[in-house]
Amino acid sequence: MIRYVRVLITVCAFTFFAAVALAAPLANHVFIVSFDGGNAAVMQQSAMPTLKKMMKEGAGTWKAQTTFPSVTLVSHASMLTGVGPAKHNVIWNGWEPERGPLAVTTAFTEAKKTGMTTAMYVSKRKLEHLSLPGSVDSFEVPSSKSNDVAAAVSKHIVEKKPSLCFIHFTDTDSTGHKFGWGSPEQVRAFGDEDNALDAVRDAISAARLAKDSVVILTADHGGHEKTHGTDSPEDMTIPWIAWGKGVKRGFSIAAPVTTYDTAATALWLLDVPIPAEWDGKPVTSAFKRKAVAAAN
Numbered sequence: 001m002i003r004y005v006r007v008l009i010t011v012c013a014f015t016f017f018a019a020v021a022l023a024a025p026l027a028n029h030v031f032i033v034s035f036d037g038g039n040a041a042v043m044q045q046s047a048m049p050t051l052k053k054m055m056k057e058g059a060g061t062w063k064a065q066t067t068f069p070s071v072t073l074v075s076h077a078s079m080l081t082g083v084g085p086a087k088h089n090v091i092w093n094g095w096e097p098e099r100g101p102l103a104v105t106t107a108f109t110e111a112k113k114t115g116m117t118t119a120m121y122v123s124k125r126k127l128e129h130l131s132l133p134g135s136v137d138s139f140e141v142p143s144s145k146s147n148d149v150a151a152a153v154s155k156h157i158v159e160k161k162p163s164l165c166f167i168h169f170t171d172t173d174s175t176g177h178k179f180g181w182g183s184p185e186q187v188r189a190f191g192d193e194d195n196a197l198d199a200v201r202d203a204i205s206a207a208r209l210a211k212d213s214v215v216i217l218t219a220d221h222g223g224h225e226k227t228h229g230t231d232s233p234e235d236m237t238i239p240w241i242a243w244g245k246g247v248k249r250g251f252s253i254a255a256p257v258t259t260y261d262t263a264a265t266a267l268w269l270l271d272v273p274i275p276a277e278w279d280g281k282p283v284t285s286a287f288k289r290k291a292v293a294a295a296n
């Protein structure tokens, strides 16, 4: 009888823990890092040792596509709302406070509904249009320099351990407009942003979140000559790299990836329901089958 009870307890405990494991989100922390003006071809030619190491250790593609028009606010709106411009209706590209926040839900709003903590650390004030009231616990524009943004967000990561955190660097867009896409100045700026990424990685480790995080590295748009905004491949083609918990190692993503898939992937990883009207789909091919099965 005692033996029967012991077996029963073991079976119940196993079932309970298996159920908990299946219900757990794939990751409890998602960090989205956007390199403003990140033309995929120029990034490949730039010295970005941290980003390239993360691609080798993770899954990625240099052929992801942004939405049209390929400009900062419109593209970031798609990246963080999971829908194209026709749905998010962010058709302007400047800080215009009288317009207020955008009119559709964002990944931050959806994460907040389940009690998660959120943060946006950006280099351009106009991205505040993407922060709906109550959706972002900490919105900061530390400066236009990636090392300042990295320092500020690193402090926040260590202190607050956010569930969903967006980080935006723009040294490369500024140098692109001034000196040209692919210019030596811009190539150096990609190196500066890579140093900033390294600092963020250190903060994630210092906060002891590395084993429970996924980091997505991407861009809002590329560029050509001293501009962007067209539907040319130089302007539209961006990197999309996933690194961290459950991510396949050294995997080249063959499936098409569009920038609005970023928001969908973030929610899917955090086990937050993806709104039915979203255009974006999670990039599940980047993740190990076992992890995908557990998250679904």
Ligand SMILES: [Zn+2]
Residues within 6 Å of the ligand: 036, 037, 071, 072, 073, 173, 220, 221
């Ligand atoms: Zn931009």
